[in-house]
Amino acid sequence: MSKKQTTGWPALAAVTALSGCEGIQSALTPQGPAARAIAEISWAMFWGAAAILLLVMGLALYAVYRNPHKKPPSANAVIVAGGVLFPVAVLSALLAWGVQAMANLRAFEHDGAVRIEVVGNQWWWDVHYLDGAGGAVVATANEIHIPLATPVHVSVRTNDVIHSFWVPKLAGKIDMVPGRTNRIVLQADSPGVFRGQCAEFCGAQHARMALFVIAEPVESYRAWLAHQRAPAPAPADPAAMRGRDAFVEHGCIACHTVRGLGAARARGPDLTHVASRRMLAAGTFDNTPDNLIAFIARSQQIKPGSGMPSHPHLDQATLQALAAYLGSLR
Numbered sequence: 001m002s003k004k005q006t007t008g009w010p011a012l013a014a015v016t017a018l019s020g021c022e023g024i025q026s027a028l029t030p031q032g033p034a035a036r037a038i039a040e041i042s043w044a045m046f047w048g049a050a051a052i053l054l055l056v057m058g059l060a061l062y063a064v065y066r067n068p069h070k071k072p073p074s075a076n077a078v079i080v081a082g083g084v085l086f087p088v089a090v091l092s093a094l095l096a097w098g099v100q101a102m103a104n105l106r107a108f109e110h111d112g113a114v115r116i117e118v119v120g121n122q123w124w125w126d127v128h129y130l131d132g133a134g135g136a137v138v139a140t141a142n143e144i145h146i147p148l149a150t151p152v153h154v155s156v157r158t159n160d161v162i163h164s165f166w167v168p169k170l171a172g173k174i175d176m177v178p179g180r181t182n183r184i185v186l187q188a189d190s191p192g193v194f195r196g197q198c199a200e201f202c203g204a205q206h207a208r209m210a211l212f213v214i215a216e217p218v219e220s221y222r223a224w225l226a227h228q229r230a231p232a233p234a235p236a237d238p239a240a241m242r243g244r245d246a247f248v249e250h251g252c253i254a255c256h257t258v259r260g261l262g263a264a265r266a267r268g269p270d271l272t273h274v275a276s277r278r279m280l281a282a283g284t285f286d287n288t289p290d291n292l293i294a295f296i297a298r299s300q301q302i303k304p305g306s307g308m309p310s311h312p313h314l315d316q317a318t319l320q321a322l323a324a325y326l327g328s329l330r
């Protein structure tokens with residue numbers, strides 16, 4: 001191996017490691033006040049720990065190389081200063097900072113803020129936008145839209161096991177615990193798409209339990225919400241009409257509500273405006289007709305163990321009609 005190649009590896013490793021710090025799901029590039037407060041404490045702890053490591057290494061070198069003929073400092077003084085006073089001061093300061101930051105992250109008392117409920121399921125996110133009285137005005141899944149620079153109150157619970165709701169660029173983690181409702185505030189200070197991920201192992205498809213938060217100006221958020229409130233449009237073209245009939249005939253509607261067509265009896269993602277979403281199957285892949293067809297036909301190969309059964313018996317024409325219908329649900 002040439003010398004040039006060997007020097008290239010550390011640079012490549014550094015680029016690879018650092019590229020993980022950018023992007024749509026990094027706590028190191030915060031885009032909201034809560035995530036920023038967490039990042040500040042994290043960096044203070046990182047640099048503080050680095051400084052303390054240097055100090056300890058310096059003291060170890062001093063112990064090795066000190067002049068043996070000179071009288072050493074008193075052992076008791078070193079233990080009291082370095083083992084008691086210094087840790088008590090540093091840990092007290094961190095505790096005070098952490099408690100104050102935590103109180104700000106959980107401030108939940110603004111009137112008129114946007115209120116959302118997110119319910120964890122194996123393995124997808126049920127999202128309800130709530131009115132003032134706590135009733136749901138919009139149901140969607142795996143995608144949350146929020147207005148810019150506005151605190152959004154998110155209450156979280158679970159329908160099955162413990163999940164953890166985490167959108168690293170916007171806020172900290174909050175567990176979804178059976179029998180309990182937890183709360184967190186999301187706020188984005190710049191527009192963008194932020195990826196969230198379930199952060200508590202919840203079964204085979206834990207890794208495929210992602211969601212997206214879209215932060216946008218207030219007007220476009222309001223337009224989005226008004227559109228989501230509306231029932232699904234009736235399909236106009238013949239393929240989509242055949243797809244709608246297949247959706248009912250093959251039992252899709254038993255698990256998936258399409259407002260305007262029918263309400264589900266079992267629990268599956270609301271598909272009323274599924275075509276408006278970026279991704280399918282909780283962030284598993286892009287929302288394209290081909291991916292939709294593949295998922296309907298072979299969901300148990302793509303996301304094994306999920307509640308969505310495979311439909312290997314459906315012919316290509318039916319699958320295409322279903323994709324046309326779901327694609328019309330903008």
Ligand code: CUA
Binds near residue numbers: 198200202203206
């Ligand atoms: Cu849900 Cu991990």
